[in-house]
Amino acid sequence: MTIRFATIGSNFITDQFIDAVKQLDNATVHAVYSRTQASATTFAAKHNVEHTFTDLTQLAQASDIDAVYIASPNSCHAQQAIFLMQAGKHVLCEKPLAANQQQVADMIACAKANNVTFMEALLTTHMPNYQAIKAILPSLGPVHRYSFNYCQYSSRYDKYKAGENPNTFNPEYANGSLMDMGIYTLYPAIELFGKPDAIQATGIKLDSGVDGCGDILLTYHDQQIIAHCAHSKINHSAFINEIQCESATIQIQHPSQLQQVVVKYKNGQQQDITQPQNSNVLFYEVQHFVELLEKGVKESPVNHWQLSLDVMQVLDEARKQIGIRYPSDK
Incomplete structure (x- = not known):
């Protein structure tokens, strides 16, 4: 077939x-x-x-x-x-x-x-390095902090500043930093920990009506977890991401590529759990x-429908708090 x-x-x-x-x-x-x-x-x-x-x-x-x-x-x-x-x-x-x-x-x-x-x-939830993270996470004690950032200067931002109207900064196309970059930081958090109890979002709104960059804070009261999700299309970062547990921190290079995964234990030891991955991460x-x-x-058991709904609910609430509206919003 x-x-x-x-x-x-x-x-x-x-x-x-x-x-x-x-x-x-x-x-x-x-x-x-x-x-x-x-x-x-x-x-x-x-x-x-x-x-x-x-x-x-x-x-x-x-x-x-x-x-x-x-x-x-x-x-x-x-x-x-x-x-x-x-x-x-x-x-x-x-x-x-x-x-x-x-x-x-x-x-x-x-x-x-x-x-x-x-x-x-x-893509990230299907990658070998993501599976390695999920496999080792329960052995590291409770998670208390998740910190992911996807801040990458857009190749189209210079055109936007020059007065053009590229799709990526146009609300007519339901675009902006949150929808394009922020979802990569939100999706693993919600896949790992579920729907948050509280959502706090802030962002820089561009004149076009979309966000250029922003932060989202997800709070999980019962699990005692704070998830910080940073995103941007108007500045650049080193793409260092962490899941901080009581006995160790998992350090991840790049939020969408998951290029390297290293466990840094509080006793000073380190464990590289990076898996071989296809050069085409899709x-x-x-x-x-x-x-x-x-x-x-x-329905995928990995990227299942409820997960997509939960992620979009957070994106909707974050947009509401920042003041971003799309033509399709009612």
Whole structure:
């Protein structure tokens, strides 16, 4: 059985997705979709993909497409995913799953109603280094502090400062630092510890209406955990992240790549638990999604639907506190 994918979106993340699929024996990218034929043809040629679509209805009706990977602007995710799932297509949708929690709920309801596989493409939870962290964490005593940051100067920020209006800083596309970078810091915290008891968010709001950078503080009273999630698209960091326990600290290099994982014990000893990882870190989420399709499993046990809802609820509340609104918000 070979899973036949189509892709929506033509940025670097779609390049990585196609490369990941090419590493699998049981999947192929059969078509690409773009709004214009010129763009579709160029992107298909770049990756030696045979078929192109410029009409979403034709893609939805195509009998030779099993699943669709969506990497379009955030504001398009819900509408495209629901339309495709109603036609019986399985959907792997890039993070953030949608613009707000109501859209996520609608997407999940559609997946259930049409009996299709649907998953948020958040890569870190599938990576070997993340599994190594989860495996060793219980042996280090209670966790009390989680500190992740994803602060990376955007290649498009100079254009924004020059007076242009790139998508990444445009609220029309449900973008901004929180949705683009902050989710990488929030997702593992909520996957590890669950929904927080309290959420405090602050941020720097740009003139365009999105946030340029910000901090989120999650408090877990019963577990006695504070999770600090920092994000930015207007400054740069060294990407050092920590999970601090009573007997040791897990230090992680880069919040989305998880490049190196070192346990630093309070007695001074260190243990490097870094695992071998594919140079294309999307490989593991793609492999997992294809396995779900082969087994007929509709909901991932890793990036499960409630996790996506819980993360989006935190994102919604953080946006509310910062004062960020998107056209799709009611």
